[in-house]
Amino acid sequence: MGKVVVVGGVAGGATAASQLRRLDPDCEIVIFEKDRDISFANCGLPYHIGGEVAERSQLIAATPESFGKKDVTVRTYHEVIKVNTSENFVTVKNLESGEIFEESYDHLVLSPGGRPRIVPALAGVPENHVLHTLEDMDEIMKYIDEEDIREVVIVGSGFIGMEVTENLRMRDIDVTLVHRNGYLYGHIEEEMAAVLQQTLEDHGVTLKMNSEIDRVADGYAHLTTNEKIPAPMIIQGIGLTPNTEFLRDSGVDVTDRGLIPVNEYGQTNIENVYALGDIMETNYLHAPEIRANIKLAWPAHRMAYTIANHIHGGYDVKFEGLLGTNIMRLFEYEIGAIGLERKDVRDIEHFVIDNQQNFKAGYMEGASKIRTKIYVGNDGTILRAAMISKSGVDKRLDTLAAHIRAGGKAQDLINIEVAYSPPFSSPKSDLNMVGYKAIEEMKKRGLY
Amino acid sequence: MGKVVVVGGVAGGATAASQLRRLDPDCEIVIFEKDRDISFANCGLPYHIGGEVAERSQLIAATPESFGKKDVTVRTYHEVIKVNTSENFVTVKNLESGEIFEESYDHLVLSPGGRPRIVPALAGVPENHVLHTLEDMDEIMKYIDEEDIREVVIVGSGFIGMEVTENLRMRDIDVTLVHRNGYLYGHIEEEMAAVLQQTLEDHGVTLKMNSEIDRVADGYAHLTTNEKIPAPMIIQGIGLTPNTEFLRDSGVDVTDRGLIPVNEYGQTNIENVYALGDIMETNYLHAPEIRANIKLAWPAHRMAYTIANHIHGGYDVKFEGLLGTNIMRLFEYEIGAIGLERKDVRDIEHFVIDNQQNFKAGYMEGASKIRTKIYVGNDGTILRAAMISKSGVDKRLDTLAAHIRAGGKAQDLINIEVAYSPPFSSPKSDLNMVGYKAIEEMKKRGLY
Numbered sequence A, B: 001m002g003k004v005v006v007v008g009g010v011a012g013g014a015t016a017a018s019q020l021r022r023l024d025p026d027c028e029i030v031i032f033e034k035d036r037d038i039s040f041a042n043c044g045l046p047y048h049i050g051g052e053v054a055e056r057s058q059l060i061a062a063t064p065e066s067f068g069k070k071d072v073t074v075r076t077y078h079e080v081i082k083v084n085t086s087e088n089f090v091t092v093k094n095l096e097s098g099e100i101f102e103e104s105y106d107h108l109v110l111s112p113g114g115r116p117r118i119v120p121a122l123a124g125v126p127e128n129h130v131l132h133t134l135e136d137m138d139e140i141m142k143y144i145d146e147e148d149i150r151e152v153v154i155v156g157s158g159f160i161g162m163e164v165t166e167n168l169r170m171r172d173i174d175v176t177l178v179h180r181n182g183y184l185y186g187h188i189e190e191e192m193a194a195v196l197q198q199t200l201e202d203h204g205v206t207l208k209m210n211s212e213i214d215r216v217a218d219g220y221a222h223l224t225t226n227e228k229i230p231a232p233m234i235i236q237g238i239g240l241t242p243n244t245e246f247l248r249d250s251g252v253d254v255t256d257r258g259l260i261p262v263n264e265y266g267q268t269n270i271e272n273v274y275a276l277g278d279i280m281e282t283n284y285l286h287a288p289e290i291r292a293n294i295k296l297a298w299p300a301h302r303m304a305y306t307i308a309n310h311i312h313g314g315y316d317v318k319f320e321g322l323l324g325t326n327i328m329r330l331f332e333y334e335i336g337a338i339g340l341e342r343k344d345v346r347d348i349e350h351f352v353i354d355n356q357q358n359f360k361a362g363y364m365e366g367a368s369k370i371r372t373k374i375y376v377g378n379d380g381t382i383l384r385a386a387m388i389s390k391s392g393v394d395k396r397l398d399t400l401a402a403h404i405r406a407g408g409k410a411q412d413l414i415n416i417e418v419a420y421s422p423p424f425s426s427p428k429s430d431l432n433m434v435g436y437k438a439i440e441e442m443k444k445r446g447l448y
Helices: A013-025 A040-049 A066-069 A134-146 A161-171 A190-202 A295-313 A342-346 A393-405 A410-415 A430-446 B011-024 B042-050 B062-070 B134-146 B160-171 B192-202 B297-311 B393-405 B410-415 B430-444
Strands: A003-007 A028-033 A072-076 A077-084 A089-096 A101-102 A106-110 A114-116 A128-130 A151-155 A174-178 A207-208 A213-217 A220-223 A229-230 A234-236 A238-242 A271-276 A280-282 A324-328 A333-339 A350-358 A369-377 A384-389 B001-009 B028-033 B072-076 B077-085 B089-094 B100-104 B107-110 B112-115 B129-130 B152-153 B174-178 B206-208 B212-218 B220-223 B228-230 B234-236 B240-242 B274-276 B280-283 B325-328 B333-339 B350-359 B367-376 B382-389
Touching: A003 A013, A003 A220, A013 A028, A013 A072, A013 A106, A013 A295, A028 A077, A040 A134, A066 A072, A106 A295, A114 A342, A128 A134, A128 B001, A151 A161, A151 B134, A161 A174, A161 A324, A174 B325, A190 A207, A190 A324, A213 B011, A220 B001, A234 B206, A271 A295, A295 B410, A324 A393, A333 A393, A342 A384, A369 A393, A384 A393, A384 B393, A393 A430, A393 B393, A410 A430, B001 B011, B001 B100, B011 B028, B011 B072, B011 B107, B011 B297, B028 B077, B062 B072, B089 B107, B107 B297, B129 B134, B152 B160, B160 B174, B160 B325, B192 B206, B192 B325, B192 B333, B192 B382, B274 B297, B280 B297, B325 B393, B350 B430, B367 B393, B367 B430, B382 B393, B393 B430, B410 B430
Parallel strands: A003 A028, A003 A106, A028 A072, A106 A271, A128 A234, A151 A174, A151 A234, A174 A207, B001 B028, B001 B107, B028 B072, B107 B274, B129 B234, B152 B174, B152 B234, B174 B206
Antiparallel strands: A077 A089, A089 A101, A114 A238, A213 A220, A220 A229, A324 A333, A333 A384, A350 A369, A369 A384, B077 B089, B089 B100, B112 B240, B212 B220, B220 B228, B325 B333, B333 B382, B350 B367, B367 B382
């Protein structure tokens, strides 16, 4: 397989390189990473701020040196600025020296990821931070220490905004969360988001809903609601812009949203060019006609294996598409979802089962409700499920992931023989109950 | 459907009756229960002894009175002593008055359960107790209080033995566990049982392995190892004897082990006679040629629904067979298994994947290893899996239950898109890793 060039050395790129080396001890592998670090645990960054990850070093899975020992060349601060797919070379800029050079490849793996979007009012504002890289985390922690930060304004309520909020509260730092619309955490249903909102308030977080920062001046953020709040530090997490501009005129297809469509082997429209990670566009496993872009770790790792295997000549491992399984812990709650986004569900005829039940035997100390909403197509396809609970959301999501992947329908949920003992479940688990209710509903509708 | 007689009013029988009434408001339903109580949460009994179930009343799901309101007749202390399947009636003995009478049926549901086995040396010994019914629990708690019991000898290390041990330790009662062979808790692999053994010792339990009680005298138990230990109270849990003797000459097939084989609708060999619960014999879902008798709550509840539906005329809900999913908490550990018993696995060509990995991101506070052993047939069928961890065993078992049920093979485990976030998993979960390892092993063996 000759020489493989990997663009981007974080989750997707680094894993693809490792897998490749494992499969083939001889091929040449070069990783170009435009930033300082490679292969760090980006999902773990918020938890080092809060202290749940005790040592910074635990967040670093691999270094250029450790890759060097595996005979993988890593060049950090090297940005790939152009790709020539007809002559199979990339143009690389050394960001430290300014030098520009070309590097040929036999196979090219694109894992450039994205960069945090910045609202115009915060561009260039010295109080403003993002948390996307290890470097960002280092800066945030240094800033908190050096400026003796006791209060932070969080902008955005996605994974990053919520996780950073939790972790700052763990350090007893006051948090004001500014969110542009009326409910938090768009990954989940409004009625579940309302629970999160209450939880944040219970944990001393000040919420500024339907509100955006208009400008920052003299240490204060001026909101679109005409309020003025102290903002000695701002951390913003409102999403990513794909780093795919360098592919312009490369011949690699890029969508209007800046994403790279791939097939079941991770190939782009160009046979020897692969893509993975936050910029890849694939399809939903259970609704193949709907395109999926899931900026999470599991898809990146899974696709890394597929690509490495395919470059190595394997057609036996395919990427089946995604379910978009996602989860977050927020203080005492667990919140998660699987399947299509709500906007996609709306376009499909479906009914909803909304079940509330104790997550373990109701007579056991500490039992409380898990709420599960499941969106069922007319043939029983589980289009989407969302849930919130103080425990066990990850269990239900993983179970649904296995179930849906293998073609299991809503009415089949009654047949999942769950592990029951009072500390863990009810004899009829909530997923079983959702199945029973789905059958009743389908009978009513003449679908069963 | 006329008149339905139910023999046995605990989990299986009571649930079948409830489901029947839900489906059909008009049919006549009579439950005969030979003991004092019906419809109590037998799995919860140990936890009331330890206090994790605060109120005794929480353990009672239904009473003869509450059934009465649903127009279901319940006769406790009524034992069915004979069944006439050619003329469709049962012979019933009122255990309080001694009266014997006949009751006709259109459909008969058998849920007689079993009774605790007693080793000969403990028969009639006043210090000896079992924990099978609510009445047993009441007696145990009364005995502890009245005799001011500070130490207990537990005989047997199945679910009951282990759970009672844990709960007695919660009350600071000293426990000596007498076990007849060299490793505990036969539901699990020896190397995992060794962890349990250590855990018990860490929690102050005295273990007497390879040892049985020979006789009890003057408050002491004399062991087969010639030791003599104080035994002011003994609680024995060494398994059940099926209560199926009354079916002799009834025409209902009963196996040598006293079990009742049923089909996918819960029917015995007699069309209008059904059986469920601890005495039913069905087959493994993923290995239909192997018979299964799983004395747990999930199969009973699931079969109750199937039988009620079938009596009501439904052929749409089938019982698919079992996976034998089981789990137990023992102090800080969770232990569980799914699939065939080890003795059945031995007869099938297979290989084993033994994986140890953190149950959540390794850099997170509180991370520790989950050990998973998975037995894979040559075509990738997951014959059995066993695991032990401080967290997340229930999650993996439920996920495997969904996966195996739907025909998922070991090599497909890589495709389960688990819910990942550092507090919950690794990006490649341990089940995913088991899948990757299974593929490698299958490639080595020329099976993939």
